[in-house]
Amino acid sequence: MATHSNSVYVDEELGKDDGSADGSEQKPYKTLLFAHIQRPPAPSDGPQYLTVKKEPGANQGPGVSEVHREWVPATKSALKKAGNLYDQHKRKQAKGDELAIREKQETEKRQQALEEAKKVQIHQDPKLPKAVKIRLNEKDPALVTLRSGESKKDIDYSEGRGTRVRVTGRVHRFRMQKDVIFLTLQDGYGFLQCVLAGDLTKTYDAITMTLETSLEVYGEMWKVPPGQHAPDDRELHADYYTVIGKAAGDKEAISTRVSPDADPQTLYDNRHLVLRGENSSSVMKVRAALLRAFRQTYEEITPSCLEVTPPCMVQTQVEGGATLFSFDYYGQKSYLTQSSQLYLETCIPSLGNVFCVAPSFRAEKSQTRRHLSEYTHIEAELDFITFDDLLAHLELVMCRVVEITLANPQIATLVRELNPKFEVPERPFKRMKYVDAIDWLVEHDIRTGEGEPHKFGDDIAEAAERKMTDIINRPIFLTHFPVEIKAFYMKKDPHDPRVTESVDCLMPGVGEIVGGSMRMDDYDELMEAYKRVEIDPAPYYWYTDQRKYGTSPHGGYGLGLERFLAWLCGRYTVKECSLYPRFTDRCTP
Numbered sequence: 001m002a003t004h005s006n007s008v009y010v011d012e013e014l015g016k017d018d019g020s021a022d023g024s025e026q027k028p029y030k031t032l033l034f035a036h037i038q039r040p041p042a043p044s045d046g047p048q049y050l051t052v053k054k055e056p057g058a059n060q061g062p063g064v065s066e067v068h069r070e071w072v073p074a075t076k077s078a079l080k081k082a083g084n085l086y087d088q089h090k091r092k093q094a095k096g097d098e099l100a101i102r103e104k105q106e107t108e109k110r111q112q113a114l115e116e117a118k119k120v121q122i123h124q125d126p127k128l129p130k131a132v133k134i135r136l137n138e139k140d141p142a143l144v145t146l147r148s149g150e151s152k153k154d155i156d157y158s159e160g161r162g163t164r165v166r167v168t169g170r171v172h173r174f175r176m177q178k179d180v181i182f183l184t185l186q187d188g189y190g191f192l193q194c195v196l197a198g199d200l201t202k203t204y205d206a207i208t209m210t211l212e213t214s215l216e217v218y219g220e221m222w223k224v225p226p227g228q229h230a231p232d233d234r235e236l237h238a239d240y241y242t243v244i245g246k247a248a249g250d251k252e253a254i255s256t257r258v259s260p261d262a263d264p265q266t267l268y269d270n271r272h273l274v275l276r277g278e279n280s281s282s283v284m285k286v287r288a289a290l291l292r293a294f295r296q297t298y299e300e301i302t303p304s305c306l307e308v309t310p311p312c313m314v315q316t317q318v319e320g321g322a323t324l325f326s327f328d329y330y331g332q333k334s335y336l337t338q339s340s341q342l343y344l345e346t347c348i349p350s351l352g353n354v355f356c357v358a359p360s361f362r363a364e365k366s367q368t369r370r371h372l373s374e375y376t377h378i379e380a381e382l383d384f385i386t387f388d389d390l391l392a393h394l395e396l397v398m399c400r401v402v403e404i405t406l407a408n409p410q411i412a413t414l415v416r417e418l419n420p421k422f423e424v425p426e427r428p429f430k431r432m433k434y435v436d437a438i439d440w441l442v443e444h445d446i447r448t449g450e451g452e453p454h455k456f457g458d459d460i461a462e463a464a465e466r467k468m469t470d471i472i473n474r475p476i477f478l479t480h481f482p483v484e485i486k487a488f489y490m491k492k493d494p495h496d497p498r499v500t501e502s503v504d505c506l507m508p509g510v511g512e513i514v515g516g517s518m519r520m521d522d523y524d525e526l527m528e529a530y531k532r533v534e535i536d537p538a539p540y541y542w543y544t545d546q547r548k549y550g551t552s553p554h555g556g557y558g559l560g561l562e563r564f565l566a567w568l569c570g571r572y573t574v575k576e577c578s579l580y581p582r583f584t585d586r587c588t589p
Contacts, residue, residue, distance in 0.1 A: 008039045008047045009071065025071070032074060032082035037089060049074040049082075117204040124218065124240045131166035131218050137190025139232065146234055148223040162220040165236065167192060168244070170276075171213045181206060184231065185215065188281075193230035194219065195237050205243045212247035212254050212276065271580055272589060282414040283577055287565050289411040291357060293404040294378055297397055298355050305353040305380055310343035312359060316539050318342060319487060323362045325373075336361035339558055342489075342543045344381040345519060348554060349546070355380035360558070365584045368462055369573035370511060370563055374582040381556035387501040387518050390555040391477055394505060394514060395429055398475075398559075402568070419570030425507075429475040434460075434499065437478055441468060459485045466511040476506040488529040491518040491555075501555070507567040516557025523547035 008023040015021060015030035029035045032049060039047045050071040074082075138144055147162030169185030169192070181196040194217050200206060219238035224230045247254065258266075258273045267274050274280050298305035315332065317324055318339040325336040340356050347354045360377035382393060402424055406412045415422060432440070441447075441454040446464050448454055454464070469476060480499040483492060490500040505514035520526045526547055530537040537544060562574035575581040580589065 006045070006047045007071075008035050008049050010035050010049055010051045010074065013052070032078055033085045033089070036082055036086040040086070041083070049079065051078070114204060114207060117202060117207045120199055120202045120204070122199055122203060122240060128218075128239060129164045131164045133166045135189045136167055136169055136185060136187045136192040137232075144221050146221050146223045162222055162237075164218065164220055164239075166216065166218050167194075167236065168214070168216045171209065171211055171215065171247070172278075173211070174209055176201075176209075181209070183209075183215075183217075185217070191231035193224075193235040194241075195235055196241070197237075200238055200241065205246075208246075208249070210247045210249040210253060214244040214247075215241055216244055217241040268575075268581070268586060269589070275579070279418065280576070282418055283565065283569050283571065284579065286405070286411055286414055286418070286569055287561070287577065289405050289408060290401065290561065290565060290568070293401040294355075294357070294397075296404055297400045298380070301393075301396060301400070303353055305355040305382075306347075306351050308344065308347050308351065308354050308356050310337070310340035310356055310358060312337050312361075316342065316543070317535070318489075319362070323364045325361050325363045338362060339377065340379050341381065341556060341558065342540075344379060344556060345546055345554065346542065348381050348383040349550060349552075353380065353382045357561075367584060369575070370462065370566070372562060372574055372578060372581055372583050375574070375578065376561035378559040378561055379556065381519075381554060383554045384552050385518075385555055386553065387479075387503075387555065390516060390518065390557070391431075391479075391503060394477075394503070394516065394557060395427055398505070398514075398564075399425060399427055405568070415568060419568065422568065422570060425475045429477050429505070430472065431477050431479065433480045434478060434482065435480070437468065444468070444471070457482055457484060462511055465506060466509075469506040469511055470508050473508050475508075478504045478506055486517070488533045488535065489517075489519055489526070491520050492525075503557070507563075509570065510563050510567045513563040513567060514557050514559045516555065518553065518555040521547060521551045521553055523551070 007025075009015075009025045009028035010023075010030070010032055011028040012030055015028035017030045017034040021027045021029050023029050023035060023039055029038065032051070035047075035049055041047065051074045053070045053072045055068045055070065132143060134144060143163070144165065145161075145163045167185065167187070169187035172184045172186040172191060174181060174183045179197060179201060181201050183194040183196065185192050185194060196206060217236060217238050218240040219236040222235050222237055224233045224235055250256075254273055254276070258270050258277070262270075275284065295307065298307070313329060313334055314337045315329075315334050317335065318337075318341055323338060327334055327336070337358075337360055339360055340358050344354050344356060355378065357376065357378050359374055361374050362371075363373065364371060380397075382390065385393070406415065406424070435456060437460065438454045438456055438458070441460070441464055446454070446467055448458060448464070449461050454460065465478075479502065480493055480496070481502045481504075482499055483490075483497075486500050486502050490502050493499050493501050500517055502517035503515070504512045505516075507513050520529060523544070526544060527537060530540070560574070562577040565571070565577040566574050569577070571577055575583065
C-alpha cells in the first residue's frame, strides 16, 4: 500500500522499544505506546501509525508455507488503547517533572539555608559561671543541682538555680522541632537529654546533625517538666556546644550501616557499630557485672577458690582431637587450649580450690545458636570432695552469682529491660539421671536427629536437650552420662561402671551452660583410660603425676560465660554475648 510521508512503523515481532529503533520501516518500534511517546499524535498532519498484517502466502512444500507481511494503518481500537496509555504516561511524566522541580527547589532552598547557617556563630558567654565537668550519669547532689519551675530567662545561674555543667558524649538520638532540638547523648556511663534553643539550633552543625557525632555541651541542669520524659528525669539546657567529631550521614549513616532489618552477616561485619546500640552495650555491661560477681562469689564461699591463670597454648587435648586448633610453635605441633582443667588439677595440692577465667577454643563446625569457636570459660577444680559436694557447690555458685549481679540496681534494670521474663532460679535444682532423661524423651516422643527414638548410649543432641529443658522449665542437673560419650578423665560411678560421675547443668532457653565431673584419682584407672581412647600418655606425664604424689578425690567443671549471659539476658544466640564473636567462617573484624 502507499505510505504516508509521516508514517511511523510498529512491528510487535521484530521491532524494538529502545534507542536503536527510529520508527522507520527498517527500524520499527515494538509497541504503539512507545511510538506515541517518541512520535506523539497531533490534531492535524500527525503521524500515521502502521502495523504489520500477516497473511498466508504461497505453499512452499509439505508443512512449509510463505507468510505475506503488509504494512497497514493501526486499528481504531489499538489506537484508542495506545492513546489511553499515552495519556497516563503524560500525566505520570508531568507529575515526575513537577516532583523533580519541587525537589530541585527544596535542594536549592536547603543549600541556601546551609549557606546562611554557616554565617551563624555561637560563643561562650564569659560572664557565665565556670562549668563543672561531669559524666552523663553523675547524680551527686553535692556536684549537680537541678533547676525546676519556670523562668522568663532560659539561662539563669543566679542563686538557687541549676548547676552549669560541661559534658561530652555522642549523639544517640535526636529530634528537631521548630526553634528547638532535643539531643540524647551517651558516653558509656549514662544518657543525658540536651535541649538546644535559639541560635544554637541555627548553626551549620545543628542543621546537619547526625547520629554518633561527638559533642561537648555546656549548660544548666534542669528537672524534666511534669508529664515529659527523659533519661533519669533530667535534662541539660545548653548555652554553648562544640562538635568534636562529625559522624557520617546519608548513605554512610550508622542507621543505614546497621539497620534493624539488616542480615546477620552484615551486622557481624559491622559489630563495631552494633556495639553502640543500647541492647548490645547493655549485654556487655551485664557481662562485666557477671565476671565481677563470679570473682566475688569464689572469694566469699567456704572454702574459697583462688584465681589462677593457666596457659592458652598447649600440647595436650582435653575434649577430643577433632576440635583442636593447631599451630606451629617453634617447630613443635601445638594447640589452642580446649579447657584449662588439666592445669587447674595440678594447682589444688598446693593452692586449694582454684578457678580461672580464660578463653577456650573449639574447632567445632557447629552453626547452632549456642556454639562459638572462642569463648570465655569459667572453670574450677575442687579438692577432697564427693559428687554430691560438687553439685551443691555448683548450685551455690550460680545462684549467688545471680544474686550479686541483680543486687546492683543499674545492672538489675538492664536485665529487666533485656529479659523481662527472667526469674531467679529456685534451689534445689532438679536432679535427673541420664537414663531417666532417655526415658523422658521417649515418653514425650522427642526423637534423635535421625528421627529415631532415644536409647541408652545416645549423645542427646542440642535440639532435644533444649526442648526437654524448656518443657520442664527449670534448671536441671543432668547426671551420670555413659562412659563412651564423655571425656577420658571422668570418674566412673562406683555403683554403675557403665556411667560416669558427671553433670551438665541445663537452663531454659539455652540448654547446657555447665559441664563437670569427678576426675579419675586412681593411677591405673587413668592409664587404662588413655589406652581406651588411644591417647599417648607420655605428653600427659605432668597430669598423671597428680595420681602418683598424694592423689585425692576431686572434681571440677567448666561454665560458658556467653551461655550463662544468654540465659540471664534472654538472648537468642551466644553470639550476641561475645564482644567480637568467633565462630565457623567468622574471624573478623
